[in-house]
Amino acid sequence: MAVEDMDRLRRTGRIAIVGASLAGLRAAETLRAEGFAGELTLIGDEPYEPYDRPPLSKAVLLGRADPHRTELPRRRDIDAKWRLGTAATGLDLTAGRVRLSDGDEVEYDRLLIATGVRARPWPKESEARLDGVFLLRTRDDAAGLHQRLRAGPRRVFVIGAGFAGCEVASACREQGIEVTVAERAGAPLVGALGGVVGAVAAELMHEHGVDLRIRVTVTALEGDAAGRVRAVHLSDESVVEADVVVVSLGSQRNTEWLNGSGLGAGPRGIACDAGCRAFDFRGIVTDDVFVAGDVARSPHALFEYQFLSLEHWGNAVAQAETAAHNMICDGTDRRPHLWMPAFWSSQFGVNIKSVGVPPMGEELMITQGSTAERRFVGVYGHKGRVVAAVSFDNTRWLEFYQRAIERGAPFPVEYPTLDRRPENRRPVPADFPDPSLPTHGPMVTLSGYSPADTQLVFHPARH
Amino acid sequence: MTQDSIVRRITDFASRADPYPVYRELRGTPVLHEEEGGPYVISSYWDIEALLHDPRISSDAANLAAAGDDVLLQSEETGGLPPSFLRLDPPEHDRLRRMANSAFGPPHRPRRIDGMRGELREIVTGLIDGFGDARGIDLVDQFAYPFPVTVICRLLGVPREDEPRFRAWVDPLVASLDPGTRQGADEEFARTAREARMQLGMYLAGLAEERAKEPRDDLLSDLVNSRGPDGAMTMMEVLSTSVLLLIAGHETTVNLITNGMLTLLRHPDVLERLRHEPELAPRLVEELLRYEPPVQLVPQRTCITDIEVRGVTIPKGSRIWLVLAAGNRDPERFKDPERFDPDREDIQHLGFGSGIHICFGAPLARLETQIALTELARRLENPRLVQDPPPYRENAVLRGPRHLEITFDGVRP
Ligand SMILES: Cc1cc2nc3c(=O)[nH]c(=O)nc-3n(C[C@H](O)[C@H](O)[C@H](O)COP(=O)(O)OP(=O)(O)OC[C@H]3O[C@@H](n4cnc5c(N)ncnc54)[C@H](O)[C@@H]3O)c2cc1C
Ligand code: HEM
Numbered sequence A: 001m002a003v004e005d006m007d008r009l010r011r012t013g014r015i016a017i018v019g020a021s022l023a024g025l026r027a028a029e030t031l032r033a034e035g036f037a038g039e040l041t042l043i044g045d046e047p048y049e050p051y052d053r054p055p056l057s058k059a060v061l062l063g064r065a066d067p068h069r070t071e072l073p074r075r076r077d078i079d080a081k082w083r084l085g086t087a088a089t090g091l092d093l094t095a096g097r098v099r100l101s102d103g104d105e106v107e108y109d110r111l112l113i114a115t116g117v118r119a120r121p122w123p124k125e126s127e128a129r130l131d132g133v134f135l136l137r138t139r140d141d142a143a144g145l146h147q148r149l150r151a152g153p154r155r156v157f158v159i160g161a162g163f164a165g166c167e168v169a170s171a172c173r174e175q176g177i178e179v180t181v182a183e184r185a186g187a188p189l190v191g192a193l194g195g196v197v198g199a200v201a202a203e204l205m206h207e208h209g210v211d212l213r214i215r216v217t218v219t220a221l222e223g224d225a226a227g228r229v230r231a232v233h234l235s236d237e238s239v240v241e242a243d244v245v246v247v248s249l250g251s252q253r254n255t256e257w258l259n260g261s262g263l264g265a266g267p268r269g270i271a272c273d274a275g276c277r278a279f280d281f282r283g284i285v286t287d288d289v290f291v292a293g294d295v296a297r298s299p300h301a302l303f304e305y306q307f308l309s310l311e312h313w314g315n316a317v318a319q320a321e322t323a324a325h326n327m328i329c330d331g332t333d334r335r336p337h338l339w340m341p342a343f344w345s346s347q348f349g350v351n352i353k354s355v356g357v358p359p360m361g362e363e364l365m366i367t368q369g370s371t372a373e374r375r376f377v378g379v380y381g382h383k384g385r386v387v388a389a390v391s392f393d394n395t396r397w398l399e400f401y402q403r404a405i406e407r408g409a410p411f412p413v414e415y416p417t418l419d420r421r422p423e424n425r426r427p428v429p430a431d432f433p434d435p436s437l438p439t440h441g442p443m444v445t446l447s448g449y450s451p452a453d454t455q456l457v458f459h460p461a462r463h
Numbered sequence B: 001m002t003q004d005s006i007v008r009r010i011t012d013f014a015s016r017a018d019p020y021p022v023y024r025e026l027r028g029t030p031v032l033h034e035e036e037g038g039p040y041v042i043s044s045y046w047d048i049e050a051l052l053h054d055p056r057i058s059s060d061a062a063n064l065a066a067a068g069d070d071v072l073l074q075s076e077e078t079g080g081l082p083p084s085f086l087r088l089d090p091p092e093h094d095r096l097r098r099m100a101n102s103a104f105g106p107p108h109r110p111r112r113i114d115g116m117r118g119e120l121r122e123i124v125t126g127l128i129d130g131f132g133d134a135r136g137i138d139l140v141d142q143f144a145y146p147f148p149v150t151v152i153c154r155l156l157g158v159p160r161e162d163e164p165r166f167r168a169w170v171d172p173l174v175a176s177l178d179p180g181t182r183q184g185a186d187e188e189f190a191r192t193a194r195e196a197r198m199q200l201g202m203y204l205a206g207l208a209e210e211r212a213k214e215p216r217d218d219l220l221s222d223l224v225n226s227r228g229p230d231g232a233m234t235m236m237e238v239l240s241t242s243v244l245l246l247i248a249g250h251e252t253t254v255n256l257i258t259n260g261m262l263t264l265l266r267h268p269d270v271l272e273r274l275r276h277e278p279e280l281a282p283r284l285v286e287e288l289l290r291y292e293p294p295v296q297l298v299p300q301r302t303c304i305t306d307i308e309v310r311g312v313t314i315p316k317g318s319r320i321w322l323v324l325a326a327g328n329r330d331p332e333r334f335k336d337p338e339r340f341d342p343d344r345e346d347i348q349h350l351g352f353g354s355g356i357h358i359c360f361g362a363p364l365a366r367l368e369t370q371i372a373l374t375e376l377a378r379r380l381e382n383p384r385l386v387q388d389p390p391p392y393r394e395n396a397v398l399r400g401p402r403h404l405e406i407t408f409d410g411v412r413p
Helices: A003-012 A022-033 A139-150 A163-174 A190-207 A313-327 A395-407 B006-011 B020-027 B045-052 B092-104 B114-129 B139-144 B146-156 B160-176 B179-183 B187-213 B219-224 B235-248 B251-266 B268-276 B278-291 B362-379
Strands: A014-018 A039-044 A081-084 A088-092 A097-100 A105-107 A110-113 A117-119 A156-159 A179-183 A211-214 A218-223 A229-234 A239-241 A244-247 A251-253 A269-271 A277-279 A285-291 A296-300 A306-310 A342-347 A350-356 A363-370 A375-382 A385-392 A444-446 B031-033 B040-042 B136-138 B298-303 B307-309 B312-314 B319-322 B405-407
Touching: A014 A022, A014 A105, A022 A039, A022 A313, A110 A313, A139 A163, A139 A244, A156 A163, A163 A179, A163 A190, A163 A342, A179 A229, A190 A211, A190 A342, A190 A350, A190 A363, A190 A375, A190 A385, A229 A244, A269 A277, A285 A313, A313 A342, A342 A395, A350 A395, A375 A395, A385 A395, A395 B045, B006 B020, B006 B040, B031 B312, B040 B045, B045 B319, B092 B219, B092 B235, B114 B139, B114 B146, B114 B362, B136 B139, B139 B146, B139 B251, B139 B362, B146 B160, B146 B219, B146 B235, B146 B251, B146 B362, B160 B187, B187 B219, B187 B235, B219 B235, B251 B268, B251 B278, B251 B362, B268 B278, B268 B362, B278 B362
Parallel strands: A014 A039, A014 A110, A039 A081, A110 A285, A156 A179, A156 A244, A179 A211, A269 A296, B040 B319
Antiparallel strands: A088 A097, A097 A105, A117 A251, A218 A229, A229 A239, A277 A285, A296 A306, A306 A444, A342 A350, A350 A385, A363 A375, A375 A385, B031 B040, B136 B405, B298 B319, B307 B312
C-alpha cells in the first residue's frame, strides 16, 4: 500500500471489530494508542460492555466477586461506536461489509474478527433445557450458577474435567457442596497436561472430597415432572442424583456467521498467518481481515510452525495488540504474533501454570519438587527439545523454563536443579491421550501442518 | 584484586556517594571475573533477572566451593539460630516462607499490612511532631531510623512498654551487620553486639512462649501457632524468622526513606508535586526503588553446576554477585536510565529482587515509604539539604546516608 494510502487509513479509515470482549477491546485500545484517528466500530452480541471471564469460574462462584462487576479495566478512551447486543450475521469480503442481526451493515477498510468461542452445549437439547443444567462461559451463566450454589444444592454434577470443570468442582468443595465430576479420559486435565500431571490433579480432587468418576461418559440427564434435573446416568450404568449439572465439555468456535464468506473459517477456528491476517478458503492470505483471540488459529515458529488454537487470556491480549498494530501499518513495520503460550488456573488451593505447548510433549520430567507433595515443576520434551513446562505452586521458576523453550534447549534436562528428587532423574512418558479420542477438549489444540509440507487439503466448513 | 579492580571500587568507600559511574563501567563486562576465587559479577538487567529465576542458582552458603570470608556477606551469626529462609533453598525455603506468609498477608491475613495504614500514619505524625520547634534535624536518627523499628515491633507484637528496651538491643545488632564497622570492630563493640543478640534472642523466645499460651492478633502469635498444612514451626524457626523480619526490614527501609528524601531534595520540582499530589507517592516510590535501591547487590548466590552466562562459564560453587542497582540503570532495559522520573510507565525494577526470594516485606516497605515521604513533603516548610552529598554508611550492599541533615522554615500541622 502506498504511503499516502496508509496515512489516509490511519487518519480517516474505517475499522470494524466483531466480538466485543477481551481481544476486541484490547485491539481497539491499541489502535487508538498507535494513533488510529478514523472511525472505530465495536460489534458484540452480548448486551454487556467487555468483561473478564477467568473470575467467572473462580471468585464469582465463591461469592467473592459480583458476576456483574467483572468489567475489564480500560486502558484508555477508545472513542468507538458500540453496537452491543447485536450479532454479526454475515460478511461480504469483496464489498468490505459486515451484516448485522438488526439488518444494518457496517462498512470497513479493515476488519478484526474476535468472536471467540462458546461453551459446547449438552448434545441432547431436551435434556440441556432442564432447569439446573448450566454451561459456563458468560456472566449470565456464572450469575445463574452462583445463585444455585448459594441456595445449597444437595449435589453438583460436573461433566468434563478440563480446567473449567475442575475450577467449578473446586469452588463447590470450598463451599462444602458435594460434587461429582465425570471424565471420559483417565484423569482430570489430561488433554491439557497429560496423564502424569492429570494423576496429581486427581489426587487433589480426592483429597478435597470430590467424587471423581473417570473413564465414564454421561449418557443421559434425567429430569423430574417439574422439568428440573434430578439425576445423571453414566456409561457404567450408575446413576448419580444431582440437582445442579454443569456441562463443561470444551468449546466451539464462533465462526458460523462466516459461512460462505470465502474466509478459511470453520469448526477449528479461523486460520491466520503469524501477522494475524486471515486466510481465505483457498489458503491465500487476505490483507484487510485480521483475527485475534480464542477464535484464531495461527502458526508458531517455535513449535514447528504448527497452527495453534490457544484459549488463553494472555494470548487474546497479545494477539489483539499485534493484530491492531498490523492493521494500521505496512510491510516491514508489521510484527509476528510470537506469544509464548501461557495458561494459569487455580483450584483446590493450588496455582497451576503452564508455558509452551504441553500436548506436544511425549515425555515429562519433574525437575523440581515432587508430585506427591503437589508442588513441582514438570518439563515436557518433544524430539529432544524442551517444548513446555507446568508448575504446581511454583510459578516463580517458570521464566527460566520459558527461556529454555525459546532457546530450544535440549531434553531431557541433564543438569542438576534445586530441589531435584532422586526419583526424578529420568523422563517418563507424559501420557497424552490419543488426540483422535474426544475428551472435554484440551485448551491447546495442535492442528499442524508446517510450511514445509507441500500437500494441503482444505476441508470446507461443516458445522 | 588489583588496586583499581572494579570489584574493589564497588566496595571502596570513595564510591559510596555515587557508585553509578562504576556500575556503568561494570556493565561493559556483563560477566566480570577479575581474579581466581573472586566473585562473578553480573550487572545487566536481563542477566540478573534470568539468574534470579534459574533453578541452578542457590542461596545456601553450603553450596559455595570455598567458604571464604566475603566482605560483603552479612553476618548470619544470629546467636546460634539456624539459617533463615533468606539463606535456604527449596524445599526448606518454600516451607518456611509459606508459613511466615500465612502470618503476614493474603489469603490468611489479608488485612495485616493494609490494616496498619492508620497506625503507620500515626507513628509518622508522632515522629514529625517530635521535631518540635527545631528548624533542622538529622532525618536518619530522628525519623527514617526509628520509624521502621517501631513498625516491626508493633507488627511482631512487642508490647509498647518494651519498645525502648527492644531498640536498645536492635541498634547495636544492626550496626554490627555493617561490614565496614565489623571489620574495624574493636573488642568492646563486638561484645556489645553479641550481648545484644543474645538478649534479643532470649527476649523474643520469652515473648514467643507467652504468645504460644495466649495468642494475640500479632505476627509472633501466628508464627508460633501456625498449624497449616505445613505443620508448625519449631521454636528455633520462629526465632530465626522473627530475627530475619526484624533485620531485613530495617537497614533497607531506613535507606529507602532517606534516599527518597535526598532524591526529592535534589529534585525540588518533584518534591513540590508530591506535596500537592499525594497520589504520586506509589509511582514515586517504585522509581526510587529503581533509581536508588537500598539493596545495591545480592552477594549470596552460587551455582550448583557449571552454568554459562553470555558465553562465560561460571564454575559450580562460584560466588555470584547480582548487582541490582546496575541492572536498574541498564540502558538496554530502561529508557534514559540515569534520569529520576516518577512518571515512568515501564518500571519493573529489581529493587526487591525477583524469583522465589523476592522481598517478602515489599508491601510493608512500600506502604511505609509512601506514607513517610508524603507526610514529610506535606509538613516540612521549604526543606533544604545541608550537605550534598551527605555522609554515607560504610556498607556497600545496604547503601544509604549515615546522616541526612536538613533544615526547614517550620513544620505545618
Ligand atoms: C469460566 C472461564 C474461565 C477462564 N479461566 C481462564 C484462566 O484462568 N486463564 C486463562 O488464561 N484463560 C482463562 N479463560 C479463557 C479466557 O477467558 C479467554 O481466552 C478469553 O476470554 C478470550 O478472549 P476473546 O476476546 O478471544 O474471546 P471471548 O471472550 O470469547 O469473546 C468473544 C466475544 O465475541 C462475541 N461474539 C461471538 N460471535 C459473535 C458475532 N457473530 N457477532 C458479535 N459478537 C459475537 C461473544 O459473545 C463474546 O462476547 C477462561 C474462560 C472462561 C469462560
Ligand atoms: C525498602 C525496603 C526493602 C528493600 C529494598 C528490600 C529488598 C529485598 C531484596 C532485594 C530481597 C532479595 C534478597 C535475595 O534475593 O537474596 C529481599 C528479601 C527479603 N526481604 Fe526485603 N526489602 C525491604 C524491606 C523489607 C521489609 C520491611 C521486610 C520485613 C517486614 C523484608 C523482609 C524480607 C525477607 C524476609 C526477605 C527474604 C525473602 C526470601 O528469601 O524468600 N524486607 N528484600
